[in-house]
Amino acid sequence: MKHIIAIVRPEKLDDVRRALEKVGCSGLMISEIQGHGKQKGIVQQWRGEKYKVDLIPKVKVEVVVKDSELATIKETIIENARTGEIGDGKMFISTVDEVVRIRTGEEGEVAL
Numbered sequence: 156m157k158h159i160i161a162i163v164r165p166e167k168l169d170d171v172r173r174a175l176e177k178v179g180c181s182g183l184m185i186s187e188i189q190g191h192g193k194q195k196g197i198v199q200q201w202r203g204e205k206y207k208v209d210l211i212p213k214v215k216v217e218v219v220v221k222d223s224e225l226a227t228i229k230e231t232i233i234e235n236a237r238t239g240e241i242g243d244g245k246m247f248i249s250t251v252d253e254v255v256r257i258r259t260g261e262e263g264e265v266a267l
Contacts (some may be wrong), residue, residue: 156251156262157225160252161204162244163218163236168214174235175218178227184217194241202221219251220263 163171168185175183188210189210198207229246237243256266 156221156254156267157220157230158249158251159216159218159225159228159232160247160249161236162190162213162246163216164238164242164244165212165214167238169197169241170199170235171216174231174255175244178231179254180218180224180228180231182218186215186217188215192242192245193229198252211242219254221267233236 161171165187172183172185189212191209191211195209198205215234218228223249229248232246253262254264254266255262258267
């Protein structure tokens, strides 16, 4: 099993969520976060004054999927989160050793 953490633009969240549902990804976790990448924030202008925004709002989408579903889920997130501009985000993928459904005690892939 794999744990996917995708950091995406807030305005792309609905597209990503709908696309994941279409490909059968039923469970996900969403958190509002702030951060910056290589660009170290952005410069904006308001009423003629320029100011720097160091921490940019993003959304963290987390899913745990079967190994066999990884390629589909990964491509779905990329296709629906991409704008082609700086700040589209990142995706981190790691291995999940164990999953337990607390309610039933089921373990492994059946617990997903």
